[in-house]
Structure formats: C-alpha cells, structure tokens
Amino acid sequence: MKNIYDLIIEDSEKFKDYFLNDEDHPLRYFPKFNSINIIVGANNCGKSRFMRQLMSLNSYDGINDLLLIRELIDEYNLYVEMFNIDKIQTFIDKYSRNIAGGTILDQKAVKIQKNRLIKLKEGDFKNIISVINGNKKKLDEMLGYSGMQDDFLKDYSKIEDTYSKEFKPKKYYIPTLRTAHSLFQIIKHGSEKKLDVPGTNDYEKIEKDIFLHTYLQNYRIDKSVQIFTGLHLYRDILNSRNSEKSIRIQFENFEKFLSVNFFDSKQIDIVAKFDKNDNEKGINESELILIHVEGEKETRKLYDLGDGVQALIVLMYKIFMSEPESFIFIDEPELNLHPGMQRLFLEQITSNKDLINKKLKYIISTHSNHFLDLTIEKEDVSIYLFSQRKNELNDKQFIVKNVNRGDNSLLKDLGVNNSSVFMANCSIWVEGISDRNYLKAFLKSYCDSIGKSYPKEDIDFAFFEYAGSNIDHYIFEDEVEKEDVEIVLKDIKALAISNRIFLLADCDASKQSSKKGIRLKELEDAKTDNFIPKIVWNIREVENLLTNEMWKEILIELCNKTLVKSHEAEILLKIDKALSEVNYSDFAKKYVGEFLEEIRKKMGKISSRFILNRSAYEVKSEESFGTIINKRELSELVFNKNFSWEILSRNNEIEQLTIEIYNFITQKQ
Structure with a gap:
C-alpha cells in the first residue's frame, strides 16, 4: 500500500514483552505504520508504555512491502546456496568497492567468503535495509524485481529542508497529565486569613x-522528546506571537x-x-490568556471557556505549532x-490543509469507541489492538494486533455497550459512504459561502x-395500523432508531410505474415533519451530479499514471x-461509465495507449x-x-439538495 510501511524495531530489547499476533519471538516490526496510528485496548495492556518505548527509538526505518522483502531474501539465499557466480558476481564486485568506500553496508550482514555471499536472515531487518539500500539496482538485476519503487524503503529519521540539509524529525508527547489552566x-498571611473561608x-x-x-521522574522519557502538558501555554503563546514569520503563520x-x-x-x-493585580480572582500576579x-x-x-474547548486547545496548539x-x-x-x-479533533488531523502539508505522523492511545467509529471513513488510519498474555513464568506480556477498521470485537475490549452511545439531533440516511462524502463536500462549501460553521457530526x-x-x-410511518403488525415484526420501524430522518435516494433511472419506482413514491408519500424523503428523480x-467543471479537476486521477508522469501538460x-465537446x-x-467512455474516445491515445483508464468504470461490452x-x-x-460554492451551486440539483439538508439539520424547514 502506498505510503504505508512496516516500521522496523531497531532495539528489540525495549520491546521484549511485546509480541505480534501469536508469534513466539518479540516484536521485530510495527505493521502498516500509517499517518495516524491508533492504539486501543483495555487498561493495563501496555499501550502507554509501548508509546514511550517507541518515542525513545533513535531512528525509524520502514519497509513498504514486507512480503516482497521475504520473497526477495528467499530467492537471494537460494542463489547463494546454488553458488550461482553469474548472478551474484557483479553484486560482489560492487559490494567490494562499496566496502572500500566506507558505505552504510554492514559487514556482518553480507560477507565475501570465497567469492560468495553469506545468507541474509529475515529477523535482521536493519542489515537487510542496508543491503537493499546500497544495492537496489543489482538486486533488481539478480532477482528480476525491476518494478521496485523508490519509495520501497522509508527512513523517517532523515528529513531534507529547503537547503537540502538533513535533520532528524522532532518528537512531541502530549500525556494524560495536561491542562490549559x-x-x-x-499564600498564607498569618492567622488573620483562614484557609477555609472563601x-x-x-x-x-x-x-x-x-x-x-x-x-520525567516516573518514566525517564528520552531527552529528544518534547513533552507538552499545557502548563506553560502562556509562555508558548507569548513566544509564538513574537517569533519569526514562519512560526507566526503557524499560530495564525x-x-x-x-x-x-x-x-x-x-x-x-x-x-x-x-x-499584576487580577482582583477578580484574588491573584496578586497573574498570567492571562485572552481571546x-x-x-x-x-x-x-x-479559563472561562468550557473544559472541552480548553482540552482541544491544548491538543491542537502543539500540533499546529x-x-x-x-x-x-x-x-x-x-x-x-x-x-x-473527538470528531472535530480527528477531522482536523486528517483533513486540515495546513496540517496535511506538514506530513505529521500521529501515534495515539485511546479508550474511546468514538475514535474507532470515526476511522471507518479514513484511509490514512491504522488501528492496533493491545491485550495481555502470560507465559509459563507468569510474566506479563502483551499481544499487538493490526486490526481492520470497523472490527466490532474492538468494542468488547473497550467495554462498550449499545447504551453507551447517545443519539445525534437528527440523521441523514444515504445509500453508502460515497454519498456521505459528496454531501459533506457540498455542506462544507455551502457553510463557507454563508459564513456559518459546518454542523458538528455526532451532535447536530x-x-x-x-x-x-x-x-x-x-x-417510516409514525403510526402503524394493527393489520400491519406482522410487517413491523419482520421489518424495522426507522423512527425508533432516529426520531428525525432526512433520507436521500437516487432513482437508478427507474420509472415511477416500476416496482422500485412505486416503492420510492411510497417513501415520498410518507413524508412528515420528522421524516423528509428526497428522491432524486x-x-x-x-455521481451524475458532477459537472464538467468538477470533472476537469479530477479526471487526471483516472488517467494512465505512466502517461501522466511524462505527458501531464498535454493530457490536461x-x-x-x-469536456468542451461532451x-x-x-x-x-x-x-457515469457511458459519460467517461465518451470522454475516453475524445481524449484518445498517447504512444498507442488510451489516456483514460477503462478500469475506472464498468465495461459490460464494447457498447455498454x-x-x-x-x-x-x-x-x-x-x-x-x-470546490467553492460558486462552482457547486451552478448545478441546481446540488444547490437545492444542499440547502434542503442544511435547513433540516438546523431545523429551518
């Protein structure tokens, strides 16, 4: 998977009590390390300790495809066993020159003995990385992996700035002991003041x-880690406002x-x-943060803002800065x-442009089931379940599992029951996650255009x-006749799930006289104050709502990637x-496939290859x-x-639908 690496554990001693899945050897790598990594599990299952160990590592190396590494090692070792000089001699020569030149290759990893190579061991990941890094082309020649990409290996520990100087990334830790207060x-002033008198x-x-x-006393956290508790937020804000321009921009x-x-x-x-004299609070000298x-x-x-707002300020301040x-x-x-x-926090770290541009990596431990719910719609999130296990000596050990988003078994480990979750003010029913994304895009753009905040999901x-x-x-009827009791027992009374529902359904080109058309018409007829059905006839x-102006911005993503790399300007x-012709x-x-097929024909070919990929849409036959x-x-x-509202509102269907949903959420029917 692109940009997702297995993070190599350089110091296995620090993680000797952690085991991946059911393996019998300590953790050697942290699988599928992502932009956002969420660690869940019951209390006392090693989550926070694991984070502290992870932040103490000196370097962070990743392998994009561990399975490919294993295949490569197996095949490489096979050539070593076969003593195939033709295949490995060029590599040996290259290796000899590299050793003489003092490269990163580790002599313990690869040794020249009688013109042959010593086998590589799978567990020795650091040496494997060195070998592959130093000899990527030769390994490609030997093993036939000509498709090995530049991003196959990742060194998170080295970053290049605008002047091409390498430096190590910063590490920040926001612990549970934190406050904006x-x-x-x-202060005692003798006996004239009593401590128990307000x-x-x-x-x-x-x-x-x-x-x-x-x-620092309890955990001896590595000095390279900046711990932010919020207690010096006043000083941080003072320094940020009086710093160089780049820092002031982050603060803005x-x-x-x-x-x-x-x-x-x-x-x-x-x-x-x-x-100096904040008499309102009886404080002689006070540092105030004002808004x-x-x-x-x-x-x-x-300190007059709600505790939730203050808590979010502590989190987001350090992330923005x-x-x-x-x-x-x-x-x-x-x-x-x-x-x-919680949704606002996760949406900011996944969607805020300023934060995305920073390419931050998050490692988060949580007991919140809401975080798990929110990750279902995010591609850049990995989830890890931590649990306890004991060995024969009764030592406490921990199992680490990389789990799928939406895995209900996680809720059990968090002790979540259905009664733990309260209802939002209303619900918007859609056919699937793609409709959800479109509506969110439309709503956010509309809110920006009228100067209003986007309604808060899971609340509004x-x-x-x-x-x-x-x-x-x-x-969807509020009242059900007695003769319909059997139907209710078989089906679901939706208003028992949510008492205010806006339902969006497309017609799939069904005629109103068809079976589906009749059912959709029945939905329309069931409209009440609490149930608003919107059938887009x-x-x-x-997807048919997308205008030419919108397709212009996204079509290149559906084109042949190889052609785009070398002919991007021509393809645009x-x-x-x-689009001027269709x-x-x-x-x-x-x-939509019929629209895209017509676009494909109009765009034509480059170097005998069609520019637009047919793989983006269903091809039923050459004519369908x-x-x-x-x-x-x-x-x-x-x-x-x-997309701006100016662009979206040019489609009357988008404009009408968005305003209708916004008014429903804000109760402006």
Whole structure:
C-alpha cells in the first residue's frame, strides 16, 4: 500500500514483552505504520508504555512491502546456496568497492567468503535495509524485481529542508497529565486569613511544570522528546506571537482553526497578557490568556471557556505549532472531549490543509469507541489492538494486533455497550459512504459561502448508511395500523432508531410505474415533519451530479499514471478539449461509465495507449458501460478538492439538495 510501511524495531530489547499476533519471538516490526496510528485496548495492556518505548527509538526505518522483502531474501539465499557466480558476481564486485568506500553496508550482514555471499536472515531487518539500500539496482538485476519503487524503503529519521540539509524529525508527547489552566497555590498571611473561608486568601502561580517533572521522574522519557502538558501555554503563546514569520503563520493557522469551529468564523486574536493585580480572582500576579473576538466588546479569558474547548486547545496548539514531518505521540486525546469534539479533533488531523502539508505522523492511545467509529471513513488510519498474555513464568506480556477498521470485537475490549452511545439531533440516511462524502463536500462549501460553521457530526447530525435496496426493510410511518403488525415484526420501524430522518435516494433511472419506482413514491408519500424523503428523480445516481467543471479537476486521477508522469501538460489540454465537446447533463439518466467512455474516445491515445483508464468504470461490452467501480475513491477526490460554492451551486440539483439538508439539520424547514 502506498505510503504505508512496516516500521522496523531497531532495539528489540525495549520491546521484549511485546509480541505480534501469536508469534513466539518479540516484536521485530510495527505493521502498516500509517499517518495516524491508533492504539486501543483495555487498561493495563501496555499501550502507554509501548508509546514511550517507541518515542525513545533513535531512528525509524520502514519497509513498504514486507512480503516482497521475504520473497526477495528467499530467492537471494537460494542463489547463494546454488553458488550461482553469474548472478551474484557483479553484486560482489560492487559490494567490494562499496566496502572500500566506507558505505552504510554492514559487514556482518553480507560477507565475501570465497567469492560468495553469506545468507541474509529475515529477523535482521536493519542489515537487510542496508543491503537493499546500497544495492537496489543489482538486486533488481539478480532477482528480476525491476518494478521496485523508490519509495520501497522509508527512513523517517532523515528529513531534507529547503537547503537540502538533513535533520532528524522532532518528537512531541502530549500525556494524560495536561491542562490549559495555570496552577495556583494559596499564600498564607498569618492567622488573620483562614484557609477555609472563601475570598480571604491570596494566590500565587506555580511556576514549575510539575506535570512535566512527574513524567520525567516516573518514566525517564528520552531527552529528544518534547513533552507538552499545557502548563506553560502562556509562555508558548507569548513566544509564538513574537517569533519569526514562519512560526507566526503557524499560530495564525491555529487561530483560524478556533475561529471557524468555535467563534462562527469571526476573526480572533489570542493574546498572552501579564496582569499584576487580577482582583477578580484574588491573584496578586497573574498570567492571562485572552481571546479577542471580532465585534465583541468583552474580551474572553481562556479559563472561562468550557473544559472541552480548553482540552482541544491544548491538543491542537502543539500540533499546529509542531515542525513539519514531526512525530506526535498523544495519550488519550478524548479526555474532557464530547464525542462531537473527538470528531472535530480527528477531522482536523486528517483533513486540515495546513496540517496535511506538514506530513505529521500521529501515534495515539485511546479508550474511546468514538475514535474507532470515526476511522471507518479514513484511509490514512491504522488501528492496533493491545491485550495481555502470560507465559509459563507468569510474566506479563502483551499481544499487538493490526486490526481492520470497523472490527466490532474492538468494542468488547473497550467495554462498550449499545447504551453507551447517545443519539445525534437528527440523521441523514444515504445509500453508502460515497454519498456521505459528496454531501459533506457540498455542506462544507455551502457553510463557507454563508459564513456559518459546518454542523458538528455526532451532535447536530449523524450519517446512516442503509445500503441501497435494504431500504425496503424500513418503515417510516409514525403510526402503524394493527393489520400491519406482522410487517413491523419482520421489518424495522426507522423512527425508533432516529426520531428525525432526512433520507436521500437516487432513482437508478427507474420509472415511477416500476416496482422500485412505486416503492420510492411510497417513501415520498410518507413524508412528515420528522421524516423528509428526497428522491432524486432527475439523475440516475449521485455521481451524475458532477459537472464538467468538477470533472476537469479530477479526471487526471483516472488517467494512465505512466502517461501522466511524462505527458501531464498535454493530457490536461486533452481533458479540456474533451469536456468542451461532451456535457455531463446529456448523461443525467445514464451510467457515469457511458459519460467517461465518451470522454475516453475524445481524449484518445498517447504512444498507442488510451489516456483514460477503462478500469475506472464498468465495461459490460464494447457498447455498454456501467457505473464507477470505486465509488468511494471518486467521492474522496471530490471531497478533497474543496470546490467553492460558486462552482457547486451552478448545478441546481446540488444547490437545492444542499440547502434542503442544511435547513433540516438546523431545523429551518
């Protein structure tokens, strides 16, 4: 998988108590290391300890395809056994010169003995990496792996800046001991003031970061790791506002995040102010964090904001201010966060452009089932389940499993029951995740255009995927006649699941007189104040909403990748020309594959190869074409393009549908 590597464990001694799946040897690699890595499990199953060990490593190397490595090693070792001089002699010569030149090759990994090579061992990953790095081309020649890509190996420990200087990435740790509050202690003034009488005491700020000192005392965390507890947030903000331009820009991005999500997109300014006499709190000297909101007379103090907002500020501040390509370790980010706030946190680290551009790596431990739910729709997330096991000596050991998103067994390990989850204010029913992505893209763009915050998922609304024809098994009437009791017992009364439902269904070009058409008409007739069915009769499926202007931005992603690399400018021109001759609206009630096939013909070929891949859509025959094959991928392309409302609203169907859903969520029917 692209950009997903198995992270090699360089110091197995630190992980001697951790075992991958049911293996009998300690952990040698951390599988499928992703942009976001979520560690779950019951209490006392080694999650936080594992994170601390991981952050103490000196280097981070990854292999893109461990299975290919194993195949390569097996075949390589076979040549060694066969003593095939023709195949390995050139490699030996090259290796000899490299050793003389003092390269990274490790003599323990590969030795020249009587003109032959010693076998490589699978477990010795660091040496394997050295061999492959130094001799990639030769190994390709020997073993026939001519397709080995440049990103086959990854060294996270070396980053190149704009001046091509290498440096190690920063490591940040946000532990469970954290707060946006400053800590104070009472100052005694003799017997005239009593500690148990409110309003009779003065206070002074505790200057030392006692949270930080506690972690250093208990865990001896590596000095290369920056621990952020929030206790010195005042100083950090003061320094950020008075730093060089690049840091001030990061701070402004953080202010913009707060503005959009908590202050209705009004401009805000965060100021660190020193107040010698904060009488309101009985404090002689106080460091205050103030938030000025555009248009408001009163300045807000950070400690007057809700605990959830403060908790999110502590998390997001350090992430926004971190250096590019840093490693961010977070223990239980859900502390003090409502489920909707948890969604906001995860959406920011996966979708915020400023953070994406930093190419950060997150390692997060959590007990929150909401995080697991949110990861179902994310491609850049890996989940690991940690559990205990004991050996014959009764030593405590830990099993690490890389698990699939949406694995219900995870909930059992977190102790989650159905009663643990409360309902959102309303639900939007869609056929699948692709429809969900389109609606999110439309809603976000519309909200930006009217200067409103995007409604919070899992609070203001939640998506529900009913999977196409399964809609037949739901009943949407509030009242059910006695004679229909048997139907209700067989089917599901939807309003018992969510008391306010907006249902979106496309017609698949069905006539209203057909069986499906009749069922969709029945849905329309069941409309009530709490149930709003929206049947899109004018198109075959949601993908038919995409206009030529939108296709212009995403079509290149469906083209032959090899041709794009060498002819990108020419292909963009061909896309423009093809779209000037073919209009999406002419295919409104046809499969999108028919539209794309026409575009494919118009774009033609380069070097005898068609530019647009047929693999993107169903090919039923040479004259018949179906829907998009990977609907989810296409919807994510649209979502990530962040089309402006000016572009989207040119399609009347998109405009009407989006405004209708927004009004339903905000109860403006």
